Amino acid sequence: xxxxxxxxxxxxxxxxxxxxxxxxxxxxxxxxxxxxxxxxxxxxxxxxxxxxxxxxxxxxxxxxxxxxxxxxxxxxxxxxxxxxxxxxxxxxxxxxxxxxxxxxxxxxxxxxxxxxxxxxxxxxxxxxxxxxxxxxxxxxxxxxxxxxxxxxxxxxxxxxxxxxxxxxxxxxxxxxxxxxxxxxxxxxxxxxxxxxxxxxxxxxxxxxxxxxxxxxxxxxxxxxxxxxxxxxxxxxxxxxxxxxxxxxxxxxxxxxxxxxxxxxxxxxxxxxxxxxxxxxxxxxxxxxxxxxxxxxxxxxxxxxxxxxxxxxxxxxxxxxxxxxxxxxxxxxxxxxxxxxxxxxxxxxxxxxxxxxxxxxxxxxxxxxxxxxxxxxxxxxxxxxxxxxxxxxxxxxxxxxxxxxxxxxxxxxxxxxxxx
Ligand code: RM4
Ligand code: MN
Ligand code: MN
Numbered sequence: 101x102x103x104x105x106x107x108x109x110x111x112x113x114x115x116x117x118x119x120x121x122x123x124x125x126x127x128x129x130x131x132x133x134x135x136x137x138x139x140x141x142x143x144x145x146x147x148x149x150x151x152x153x154x155x156x157x158x159x160x161x162x163x164x165x166x167x168x169x170x171x172x173x174x175x176x177x178x179x180x181x182x183x184x185x186x187x188x189x190x191x192x193x194x195x196x197x198x199x200x201x202x203x204x205x206x207x208x209x210x211x212x213x214x215x216x217x218x219x220x221x222x223x224x225x226x227x228x229x230x231x232x233x234x235x236x237x238x239x240x241x242x243x244x245x246x247x248x249x250x251x252x253x254x255x256x257x258x259x260x261x262x263x264x265x266x267x268x269x270x271x272x273x274x275x276x277x278x279x280x281x282x283x284x285x286x287x288x289x290x291x292x293x294x295x296x297x298x299x300x301x302x303x304x305x306x307x308x309x310x311x312x313x314x315x316x317x318x319x320x321x322x323x324x325x326x327x328x329x330x331x332x333x334x335x336x337x338x339x340x341x342x343x344x345x346x347x348x349x350x351x352x353x354x355x356x357x358x359x360x361x362x363x364x365x366x367x368x369x370x371x372x373x374x375x376x377x378x379x380x381x382x383x384x385x386x387x388x389x390x391x392x393x394x395x396x397x398x399x400x401x402x403x404x405x406x407x408x409x410x411x412x413x414x415x416x417x418x419x420x421x422x423x424x425x426x427x428x429x430x431x432x433x434x435x436x437x438x439x440x441x442x443x444x445x446x447x448x449x450x451x452x453x454x455x456x457x458x459x460x461x462x463x464x465x466x467x468x469x470x471x472x473x474x475x476x477x478x479x480x481x482x483x484x485x486x487x488x489x490x491x492x493x494x495x496x497x498x499x500x501x502x503x504x505x506x507x508x509x510x511x512x513x514x515x516x517x518x519x
Contacts, residue, residue, distance in 0.1 A: 101178065101179075101496070101500055102500075103178075103179075103488065103489070103490050103496065106490055106491065106492070106495070106496045106499065107485060107490065107491050110491040110492060111491070114478060114481055114482075114485070114491050117475075117477070117478035117481075118478040118479065118481075118482055120478075121474070121475070121476065121478050121479060124474065125446060125474060127446075127479070128445065128446070131442070131445050131446075131479070132479070132482060132483055132486065134409060134410075134441075134445060135438060135441070135442055135445075135479065135480060135483035136181075136483045136486060136487055137409070137410040138182065138409065138410050138415070138438065138441060139182055139183065139184040139185055139410065139415065140182060140183060140185075140371070140415045140416065140417060140433075140434050140437055140438075141183075141185035141186060141187045141213035141214070141414070141415060141416040141417070142173045142176060142183050142185070142186055142187070142416075142417060142430055143186075143187050143189070143216075143416060143417055143418055143419070143518075144166070144169045144173075144186055144187060144188045144189055144192065144193045144518070145189045145192055145193075145516075145517070145518030145519060146417065146418070146419050146420060146421065146426060146430065146518065147162065147163050147169050147172045147173070147426050147427070147430075147516055147518070148162040148163065148426060148514075148515060148516025148517075148518055149162065149421060149422065149426060149516075150380065150419075150420030150421050150422050150426075150518070150519060151420075151422060151519070152422065156422075157422070157423070158512075158513065158514075158515060159425055159426075159503065160503070160506075160507040160510075160511070160512035160513070160514070161503055161504075161505075161506030161507035161508075161509070161510050161511070161512070161514065162426075162510065162514040162515055162516040163510070163514070163516050164510060164514050164516070166188075166193045166194075166195060166201060167201070167204060168510065169186070169193065169516070170186060170201070170204050170205050170208060170210065171208070172426075172427060172506075173186045173208065173210055174205075174207075174208025174209070174210060175427065175502065176427060176430055176431060176434070176493075177208060177209055177210060178208075178489070179431065179489060179490050179493035179496060179497060180431060180434055180435070180484055180489050180490070180493045181484055181487035181488060181489035182434050182438060182483075182484070182487075182489070183430070183434055184209055184210055184211060185210055185211045185212065185213040186205065186210055186211075186212060186213065187212075187213040187214050187215070187216065187266075187416050188212065188215050188216065188256070188257075188260070188262075189215075189216040189218060189518065190215060190216065190217060190218060190249075190252070190253045190256055191218060191223060192218065192517040192518055193517065194256065195256060195259065195260060198256070198259035198260055199259075201260065202259075202260055202261060205260075211261065212257065212260040212261050212262040213262065213264070213414060213416055214257075214262060214263075214264035214265065214266045214304075214306060214368065214414055214416065215253050215254070215256060215257035215260070215262045215264070215265055215266070216253070216265075216266045216268065217249055217250045217253040217265065217266075217267055217268075218249075219234030219235065219246040219249060219250075219269065219270075220234070220268070220269070220270035220314070226245065227241070227245060228241055228242040228245050229242070230242070230246070230270075233269075233270075233271035233272070233284070233320070234246035234269060234270075234271055234291075235247070235267075235269055235271060235287065235288045235291035235292060236269070236271040236272075236279075236284040236285075236287045236288045236291075236320050237271075237287070238287075243287065243290075243291050246291065247291050247294045247295055250265065250267065250295040250298075251294075251295060251298045253265060254295075254298055254299065254300070254303070257303075258300060262303075263302060263303055263304065264303060264304040264305070264306055264367070264368070264414055265295070265299065265303065265304075265305050265306070266306040266308060266341055266368075266414075267292070267295070267305065267306065267307050267308065268308040268310065268341075268343075269288070269319075269320060269321055270310075270313075270314050270315060270319075271284065271288065271315070271319070271320040271321070272284075272312075272315030272317070272318045272319035272320050272322065273315055273317050273318045274315050274316050274317050275317050276317055278317065279318060279320075281318065281320075284320045285320060285326070285330075288320050288321065288330070289330055289333055289334075292305075292307070292330060292334055292338075293333075293334060296334045296335060296337065296338060299337055303337060304337050304338070304339055304367055304414070305331075305334065305337055305338045305339070305367075306338075306339055306340070306341035306367040306368050306414060307321060307327045307330055307331050307334075307338060307339070307340055307341060307367075308321070308327070308340075308341040308342075308343055308346070308370065309321045309322060309323050309324055309326060309327040309340070309341075309343075309346055310322065310343065310346035310378065311323060311346060311347060311348045311377075312377070313377065313378055323347075324340055324342070324356050324360065327340040327341075328340050328360065328363070328365055331365055331367075332365070338367075339360075339365050339366060339367025339368070340360050340365050340366060340367055341367050341368050341369070341370065341414070342356065342357060342360070342366070342368075342369055342370070343369070343370035343372070343378075343418055344369070344370065344371060344372055344373065344374065344383075344391075344394075345370075345372050345373070345374040345377065345378040345379055345380055345381075345418075346370075346378060349376070353390065353394055354390070354393040354394045354396070354397045355397075357394055357397050357398060357401070358397040358400075358401055361397070361398065361401035361402070361405070362401060362404075362405075364405075366401075366413060367413065367414055368413050368414025368415065368416060369413065369414065369415055369416060370416055370417070370418030371383040371391075371415075371416065371417045371418065371419075371433060371437055372417065372418055372419045372420075372433075373385045373386040373387060373391070374386065380418065380419045380420035381419065382419060382421075382424070382429050382432050382433050382436065383417065383419070383432075383433040383434075383436045383437050384432075384433070384436025384437070384439070384440065385432070385436070388436065388439075388440070389472060391436065391437070391440040392440045392443050392444065392468075392471075392472050393468075394440070395440040395441050395443070395444035396443075396444045396447055396468065398413075398444065399441075399444040399445060399447070400447075400449065403449075409441075415437075417430065417433050417434070417437075419433060420519060425503055427497065427502070427503070428494055428497060431493045431494050431497065432494070435477075435480060435493075438480045438483075439476055439477065439480055442476040442479050442480055443471050443472055443474065443476055444471075446471045446474065446476070447467065447468065447471050448467055451463075451467055452464060452467045452468070455467060
């Protein structure tokens with residue numbers, strides 16, 4: 101891939117854009133370094149074409165195994181220098197030879213982010229079904245099977261150098277009356293305690309919540325209140341994970357994030373966007389202002405606690421691409437996240453605080469929207485350039501006929517594991 105030639109051809113235009121931005125806004129010291137340090141993990145289950153229960157339309161060249169998934173993430177990272185980690189879903193991606201997989205990932209400059217367990221689907225060889233839940237199940241044997249699976253996932257993660265387990269449960273009920281809410285909650289906490297006990301000392305457990313689907317009446321870890329109360333019971337290594345698509349419509353996610361962070365219980369993110377439910381669309385494609393407002397709270401809250409932006413929370417994408425090339429879609433998501441982060445770094449916090457103290461509502465809005473309406477793409481591109489990435493990753497992906505090459509190497513009908 102000829103990144104140097106690509107960048108050279110775009111350099112004059114890029115410099116013009118960056119100079120204009122610098123003439124318009126004061127770039128705070130260290131902003132480029134912060135952007136360069138910020139890495140967003142790519143989910144191993146989002147490298148193939150996603151589908152719905154109505155159908156799945158593959159674009160071809162999908163990775164056939166974990167090695168090829170790592171190669172795909174390596175390609176993204178080469179292009180944008182900001183996708184330096186992969187998050188695995190077990191058992192979709194069991195590393196059979198962890199040492200070799202670790203070496204391969206390192207060759208691509210990739211680390212292993214949180215490992216994800218799966219007790220929402222039945223596997224061919226399992227003894228007990230998760231049809232009526234896993235960690236909440238009425239049968240102790242089913243709960244034990246789900247607990248053991250999570251402990252198994254931790255072991256895989258340890259071998260790869262991961263530092264977190266993400267637990268997302270589909271547990272809940274489909275009809276009123278089906279479930280004793282209190283018992284389901286307590287069983288879930290008891291099961292989580294056993295998983296928590298198996299956590300290495302330098303690991304975190306992220307408990308993800310989701311309002312509905314696949315259960316349509318109740319979800320046992322259905323909102324941040326349920327997750328927050330559970331992680332508080334577990335201990336300091338347990339935190340809440342916010343997936344942007346897991347809220348009921350119009351939820352004020354930025355406020356949720358702000359409170360969790362303040363309470364020291366925000367673990368990490370699954371970025372995506374949605375119009376209706378858990379749509380898993382490209383980050384920033386539907387509600388970019390919301391994404392910016394979330395980052396505005398994140399930067400404010402992280403700085404208030406003296407936390408490291410890049411390292412102290414888990415940054416991951418969780419998306420599904422039904423009609424786009426997955427790799428192009430992921431490049432778009434990473435860029436949208438970086439744009440929101442860069443804009444949040446530009447907010448004049450002193451002025452905003454003064455306006456708040458003076459109850460100057462108009463000024464508060466002006467301060468935030470002035471930043472949101474600033475085109476910071478050249479700044480994000482500059483960070484990429486300095487790291488050796490491409491000025492325009494999607495354009496280069498297309499110029500190099502990357503998808504055609506992948507189809508040629510892997511075939512037009514390959515199907516990646518995942519949803
Ligand atoms: C869920 C949730 C989890 C993801 C699965 C595949 O809706 O977002 O994080 O692992 O989907
Ligand atoms: Mn998720
Ligand atoms: Mn989801």
